[in-house]
Amino acid sequence: MIYVVATVRWIPDGQLCPTVPNRSNYIHWIEDLLSSDLIPRISNSSETVRGFDIGTGANCIYPLLGASLLGWSFVGSDVTDVALEWAKRNVESNPHLAGLIEIRNANEAPCSSKSETVAEEAVRENTSEPVDSVVRSIAPIFVGVVKDSESFDFCMCNPPFFESMEEAGLNPKTSCAGTAEEMACPGGEQAFITHIIEDSVSFKNSFRWFTSMVGRKANLKLLVSKVREAGASVVKTTEFVQGQTARWGLAWSFIAPRKNVIRSSTPGKVHHSFMLQGLRRGNGAFQVLKSAETFFCASNLSCKTDSLSFSIDVTLSDEQTQAATLDGDDLPGSVEDDSTKVHSTVTGASFRISVFEQMPGTLLIKGSLLNKSLSGTFTSLFSQLEETLKTEFVSKDR
Numbered sequence: 001m002i003y004v005v006a007t008v009r010w011i012p013d014g015q016l017c018p019t020v021p022n023r024s025n026y027i028h029w030i031e032d033l034l035s036s037d038l039i040p041r042i043s044n045s046s047e048t049v050r051g052f053d054i055g056t057g058a059n060c061i062y063p064l065l066g067a068s069l070l071g072w073s074f075v076g077s078d079v080t081d082v083a084l085e086w087a088k089r090n091v092e093s094n095p096h097l098a099g100l101i102e103i104r105n106a107n108e109a110p111c112s113s114k115s116e117t118v119a120e121e122a123v124r125e126n127t128s129e130p131v132d133s134v135v136r137s138i139a140p141i142f143v144g145v146v147k148d149s150e151s152f153d154f155c156m157c158n159p160p161f162f163e164s165m166e167e168a169g170l171n172p173k174t175s176c177a178g179t180a181e182e183m184a185c186p187g188g189e190q191a192f193i194t195h196i197i198e199d200s201v202s203f204k205n206s207f208r209w210f211t212s213m214v215g216r217k218a219n220l221k222l223l224v225s226k227v228r229e230a231g232a233s234v235v236k237t238t239e240f241v242q243g244q245t246a247r248w249g250l251a252w253s254f255i256a257p258r259k260n261v262i263r264s265s266t267p268g269k270v271h272h273s274f275m276l277q278g279l280r281r282g283n284g285a286f287q288v289l290k291s292a293e294t295f296f297c298a299s300n301l302s303c304k305t306d307s308l309s310f311s312i313d314v315t316l317s318d319e320q321t322q323a324a325t326l327d328g329d330d331l332p333g334s335v336e337d338d339s340t341k342v343h344s345t346v347t348g349a350s351f352r353i354s355v356f357e358q359m360p361g362t363l364l365i366k367g368s369l370l371n372k373s374l375s376g377t378f379t380s381l382f383s384q385l386e387e388t389l390k391t392e393f394v395s396k397d398r
Helices: 020-035 061-070 081-092 118-124 165-170 188-202 217-229 259-264 285-298 318-326 375-393
Strands: 050-054 073-078 101-105 152-157 207-214 234-242 245-253 271-277 302-306 311-315 350-359 362-369
Touching: 020 061, 020 152, 020 207, 020 234, 020 245, 020 271, 020 350, 020 362, 050 061, 061 073, 061 081, 061 101, 073 081, 081 101, 152 188, 188 207, 188 217, 188 245, 207 217, 217 234, 217 245, 271 375, 285 302, 285 311, 285 350, 285 362, 285 375, 350 375, 362 375
Parallel strands: 050 073, 050 152, 073 101, 152 207
Antiparallel strands: 207 245, 234 245, 271 362, 302 311, 311 350, 350 362
């Protein structure tokens, strides 16, 4: 059973044709960053999560995915007439999402008072090496595009990976064509992301998280160093693996993290995910969802399945929760010491399993702990679920 929630109807010849799974993985990683509560929300931000897509492209893939899967609102920016025209067409072809997505021309954005302070503030903060001519030649990213008093929960970017189209053509892992503006820029991805980092210093109070995809692992360490030099309070990285393609995610924030979250984040993760690739013929999201339900029911856990959203809410009984606590599971967020923790009453420990269709034959299985208790038990159960579903649904010859 497949639900199509957004469509990309038009991509003109020569424009980048995106593969959806890696883009979806990026969206879900940002979802994990936002739900972690490590960085508090900006005080004047609305309840709706708001994102800024740098270089949205003719396909407008990230805003369409984020709006359709998660109900987020977006501003997508670009610099070429072709990308702007077709991005608007793809938004308009999804009228149920059109109110959530705005497309902006980065070359024609009104001047912002912040544009006069970018270089000055970078020097004042003693952030990094002086901006060289390569970085200066890159089109505007935030300056003049983000409006005064405007705030976002995050920005995201799939930057031009190469320094030239010749370099792109020599790369054996380049899987699809694209325009020069999409695939190459002076200095490549290192210069482009450096420009984002330098701009972020002046917009530190306008974004909760700054993020970018990175195409080369060799660049990641250098870019992390630049982010730290810029004075970021938190830096996060991740790896996206889809088939034989690997990309990396870089995220940073200048907002002070919550102290209680820092203290409690060590014991265990509250978000997990894995991919089911190469599903056997006749199997899809519905069959996987029902198998997951059977797995948890066999462990005497309470399950509430929603077939419309392809999700299961799993709840431990009070007795199971207390048993896990006495066995030494962690209670992130607890202020009790070890001598009193086992005597506390923890109830309603639950988590959610969601199944997302990525493309024919590929599913993303995601688990999220719905409260602050029993992260160790959740991690163990999710690992067992992954092994069970891969054994049941994935072809052995993969």
